[in-house]
Amino acid sequence: MAIAVEGACKRFGDFQALDNVSIDVPDSSLTALLGPSGSGKSTLLRAIAGLEDLDAGRVTIRGEDASAKPPQKRGVGFVFQHYAAFKHMTVFGNVGFGLRIRKWSKQQIDARVHELLRLVQLDGLAGRYPDQLSGGQRQRMALARALAIEPQVLLLDEPFGALDAKVRKDLRGWLRRLHDETGVTTIFVTHDQEEAMDVAEQLVVMNEGRVEQSGSATDLYEHPANEFVMSFVGEVNRLGEHFVRPHDMQIVLDADEGTVEAMIRRIVPLGFEVRVEVVLGDGTDVWAQLTRTELQRLELREGQIVHLRPSQAKSFSGDSSSDGHGASTPRGRQGGDDAEVSAAA
Amino acid sequence: MTVGAPAKWGLRTLGLGYLALLLLAPVAMIFYKTFEHGIGPPLEAMTSSDAVHAIWLTLLMVAVAVPLNTVFGVGCALLLVRHRWKGNAVIDGIINLPFAISPVVIGLSLFLLYGSGGWFGPTLAEWGIEVLFSTPGMILASIFVSLPFVVRETVPVLQEIGTEQEQAASTLGASAWQTFWRVTLPAIRWGVAYGVVLTTARVLGEFGAVTIVSGSISGKTETLPLYVAKSFEQFNEQAAYAGAIVLALLAFTTLLLMSVGGRRAKSQSQTNPAGGT
Numbered sequence: 001m002a003i004a005v006e007g008a009c010k011r012f013g014d015f016q017a018l019d020n021v022s023i024d025v026p027d028s029s030l031t032a033l034l035g036p037s038g039s040g041k042s043t044l045l046r047a048i049a050g051l052e053d054l055d056a057g058r059v060t061i062r063g064e065d066a067s068a069k070p071p072q073k074r075g076v077g078f079v080f081q082h083y084a085a086f087k088h089m090t091v092f093g094n095v096g097f098g099l100r101i102r103k104w105s106k107q108q109i110d111a112r113v114h115e116l117l118r119l120v121q122l123d124g125l126a127g128r129y130p131d132q133l134s135g136g137q138r139q140r141m142a143l144a145r146a147l148a149i150e151p152q153v154l155l156l157d158e159p160f161g162a163l164d165a166k167v168r169k170d171l172r173g174w175l176r177r178l179h180d181e182t183g184v185t186t187i188f189v190t191h192d193q194e195e196a197m198d199v200a201e202q203l204v205v206m207n208e209g210r211v212e213q214s215g216s217a218t219d220l221y222e223h224p225a226n227e228f229v230m231s232f233v234g235e236v237n238r239l240g241e242h243f244v245r246p247h248d249m250q251i252v253l254d255a256d257e258g259t260v261e262a263m264i265r266r267i268v269p270l271g272f273e274v275r276v277e278v279v280l281g282d283g284t285d286v287w288a289q290l291t292r293t294e295l296q297r298l299e300l301r302e303g304q305i306v307h308l309r310p311s312q313a314k315s316f317s318g319d320s321s322s323d324g325h326g327a328s329t330p331r332g333r334q335g336g337d338d339a340e341v342s343a344a345a
Numbered sequence: 346m347t348v349g350a351p352a353k354w355g356l357r358t359l360g361l362g363y364l365a366l367l368l369l370a371p372v373a374m375i376f377y378k379t380f381e382h383g384i385g386p387p388l389e390a391m392t393s394s395d396a397v398h399a400i401w402l403t404l405l406m407v408a409v410a411v412p413l414n415t416v417f418g419v420g421c422a423l424l425l426v427r428h429r430w431k432g433n434a435v436i437d438g439i440i441n442l443p444f445a446i447s448p449v450v451i452g453l454s455l456f457l458l459y460g461s462g463g464w465f466g467p468t469l470a471e472w473g474i475e476v477l478f479s480t481p482g483m484i485l486a487s488i489f490v491s492l493p494f495v496v497r498e499t500v501p502v503l504q505e506i507g508t509e510q511e512q513a514a515s516t517l518g519a520s521a522w523q524t525f526w527r528v529t530l531p532a533i534r535w536g537v538a539y540g541v542v543l544t545t546a547r548v549l550g551e552f553g554a555v556t557i558v559s560g561s562i563s564g565k566t567e568t569l570p571l572y573v574a575k576s577f578e579q580f581n582e583q584a585a586y587a588g589a590i591v592l593a594l595l596a597f598t599t600l601l602l603m604s605v606g607g608r609r610a611k612s613q614s615q616t617n618p619a620g621g622t
Contacts, residue, residue, distance in 0.1 A: 051512050071515045078516040084509035088531040097527075098517035142513075149517055 001060070002027040002185040003048060003153055008057035010043055010209075017043040019209035021057070025153075025187060025202070030179045032200035033189045034232070040209040041189045045155050048187070049076045062152055077146030077184075081158040083138045085130035091117070091141050092126040098149035116144040119178070136167040143175075147182065156188035160195065172199050193233050197221075205229050226316050237286040242313040249288035250309040251276065251298060259307035262286075267295070267302055276300065278308065372593070379586040387587035395564045396584065399572035400591060403549060405480070406568060410487040410548045415541055418495025419530075425496070426503040440493050451489050452557025455482060459558075478560040483568065486554035491547040495540035502536030503529075538603055545599045549592060569595075 003025040010018040018040045025031050033041040046052040048059055050071035059066045066074050086094050092113055099109045117123045120140040130138055139159060146154060159175070160168040176199050179186050190196050196203050197217040204214040205228075213225040217233075224230035230243050237244045239260075252259060262278040265285070274295045277287045288308065290298075300306065379387050390396060421440065425433050443451065459466045459476040469476055476482040510532060514524040530537075552570045559566035561575060569592050576584035 049516055051516070071512070072518050072520065074516075076516055078513065080509050080513060082509060084513040086510055086513075086528055086532075097514070097519075101518045101523060145513075145517065 001025065002029070002062055003187070004058075004060040005044065005048065006058045006060070008044065008047060008059070009055045010040075010047065010052060011055055016209045018047070018054070018057075021206075021209070021211055023204050023211060023214065025185060028183045028185055029202055030176070030186045030200050031188075031202045031204060032196035033187060033204050033206060034191070034193060034196040035206035036191055036232070038208075039206040041191075041206045042157050044206070045157050045187060045189050048074075048153070049078045049155050050074045051078070075149075075152040077149060077151035077154045079139070079142050079146050079154070079156040079159050081161045083130070083135075083142045083162075085138055085142060087130050089129075090126065091122060091128050091130070091133070094130065094141055095144045095148050097145060102149070112148060113144075116148055119147070119181075120144045134167075135163045136171060139163065139171065143178070147184070151184065154184050154186045156186070158189050158191070161190075168195070175199055197233070203233075205232060207232070224314070230314060230316075235289070237310075239280075239284070239286065239310060239313065241315045241317075242310070243315065244286075244310040244313045246275075246287050246289035248310060248312040249286065250311065251278075251288055251290065251294075251300065252307045252309055253298065255307050256309070259309045262306055262308050264300060264302050264304045264306060267300060269295075278306070280308075375586055375589050375593070378582070379590050386583050387590065390581075390584040390587040391591060393584070395567065396572060396588065398564050399567050399569045399588070402480070402483075402567065403569040403592075403595070406484060406487045406551075406555075407545055407548050409484050410491060411541060411544050413488055414492055414544050415495050415537065417492070418540055418544075419499055419533075419537060421496050422499035422503055423525075423529075426500055427508070440496050443490050443492050448486075448490050448551065448553030449557060452486055452554035455486055455489070455554070455558050459485075477558055478562065478566055480566070482558040483555050483566060486558050487548045487551055490551050490554050491544045494543040494547065495537060498540035498543065499533055499536045502533045506532045538606070542599055542603050546596050549595055549599075 001024045003023075005021060005023050008018045008021040009016075021040065021044060023044070033044060035041045043052055047054050048061075050059075050066070050069060050073075054067065057067075061074060061076070071078075086097065089097070095116055096109045096113045099112060104112070113126070114123065117126060120143055122137060122140055122144065125133065125137065130141065133141065139162075143156075143159075156175075160171050163171065172195060175186075175188075188199070201216065202214065203217060203220055205212045205220065207228050212232075213220060213229045215223075220229055220233045224233065227243060230236050235246050237246060237249060255261065260280060262280050264276060265279050266277040268275040268277070269292070272292055274290045274292055275287055276290055276295070277285065279285055286308075298306075391400075421436070425437060456477065457463050459469065459482060461467065461470070466476070474481065476485065506529075510528050511524050514528045515521075519527065550570055551568075552574065555568055556571060556574075559568070559571065561567050561571045563572075563575070567575065569588055573585050573588035573592065576582070576588060
């Protein structure tokens with residue numbers, strides 16, 4: 001394991017930012033810490049970097065206990081959401097900062113900085129100052145700066161959070177390729193589940209200072225450990241005790257065994273996909289995700305009475321949120337696939 | 346808020362008139378009076394031994410008080426902004442004391458402390474150190490009155506730059522000392538520089554506190570402002586005006602050095618045309 005965190009606890013005043021968190025990050029992997037704001041994901045990342053002291057717990061980097069080490073000695077590259085660019089230095093100065101601290105010779109620094117600038121596609125901009133760069137360029141500069149010191153692990157705290165949607169998407173693919181090229185163990189923090197699934201091999205879902213579940217994108221989507229994970233990694237409808245993804249809500253015209261009567265409230269075309277909002281007999285609002293073709297075949301219209309056939313329904317019995325306590329391995333518990341949900345009607 | 350054209354011009358005239366009457370007219374008058382009979386008389390006045398001594402003594406005050414207050418001010422601002430604890434409010438209040446207390450009172454308090462009947466006075470006298478009516482006392486007074494400027498100018502800039510740049514430097518291997526010199530100080534340099542200018546101006550012009558602790562002995566403990574005041578009282582108006590001009594020039598030079606330095610730094614950062622992809 002490149003990085004292991006065991007039993008990490010951190011409290012800010014009354015706020016429990018980390019509550020007995022343990023994670024394992026394999027060598028050369030690309031891992032996402034995913035969660036809503038206030039879930040403790042950034043605090044965990046900062047604790048790994050040594051920018052935050054833990055109240056309890058241990059951080060191990062490449063088998064060595066790093067808990068007592070200052071950030072300078074942990075061999076981590078850290079990228080901040082708002083770049084943390086040294087504004088009074090040029091791009092060259094920024095990227096070469098760590099090398100100057102390490103007393104490299106001028107020629108060595110020159111060669112290494114230019115190599116990195118090529119890697120992040122900023123060659124030619126070495127003489128610019130950060131305020132002359134776009135947001136995406138600044139973040140790539142920050143990444144080159146973090147990579148310059150040849151870190152054992154690369155940590156990115158919401159690296160694309162301050163960028164607009166288009167640049168964000170470009171940089172995602174680009175981070176993915178960079179990781180494939182350099183092979184450096186990488187952890188990045190995000191609140192965007194699509195981003196996490198797009199970029200990372202392993203996802204760690206956090207909520208209220210705890211790890212809810214970790215595993216691959218498919219694991220989490222298909223076998224969520226609890227209601228929180230199920231609703232955080234995708235859309236979800238609640239039918240009584242059961243949870244169903246909108247694309248698993250089939251609409252049929254005739255009543256059948258296992259179907260629920262519903263009225264179409266609204267049809268929202270979203271290009272290829274169509275969102276059909278329906279209301280059940282007991283007043284529950286749910287929605288179904290259809291393709292354009294299906295909608296046309298069924299000739300659905302607003303106000304129509306139809307029947308829903310939910311499949312792949314999941315239920316999470318008991319107090320599911322405490323189940324994820326310190327979990328570091330996938331713990332998909334399937335609560336009765338294709339369960340009968342007629343009770344909800 | 347939007348105002349019509351006549352109102353705009355009215356406000357401008359009012360503003361400029363106010364400045365002209367209260368600031369420009371007195372300064373212009375001094376210049377006029379000084380050079381009324383050419384450059385000869387003021388030059389002669391300023392080359393007298395008392396005047397030359399007063400100029401040197403004033404520069405000595407600046408040379409000692411400004412660096413000390415700069416180091417203290419930056420350190421104190423770092424403490425206030427970067428290390429939050431309950432005592433900060435108290436420290437903050439104490440730093441403002443020189444602003445709140447009249448310089449004359451500051452002078453008196455130093456007198457009480459270092460005088461022959463004060464707490465420190467007799468002990469220091471035993472060691473052969475004279476504080477009152479000599480340079481050390483004047484330096485103490487100068488430091489006291491000009492202490493808050495660097496702190497007050499540096500604190501907001503430090504708050505504004507935040508801690509991320511410093512944290513980035515630490516993950517890149519920089520020690521606290523390296524981070525301060527290479528990251529923090531360059532980032533706050535304008536706040537510090539402005540504080541230094543204000544401190545310098547205050548030390549150059551300090552009158553009240555220095556008068557009391559120095560005794561204003563010509564050729565010994567007389568700074569330029571004291572020299573100007575004494576010349577004026579003794580109806581030596583030519584010397585008073587000339588002294589005032591030298592003071593003004595010294596302050597002006599400080600401001601000029603600061604803004605020239607600023608422009609150079611600015612043009613440096615603009616040598617590469619901006620543009621993004």
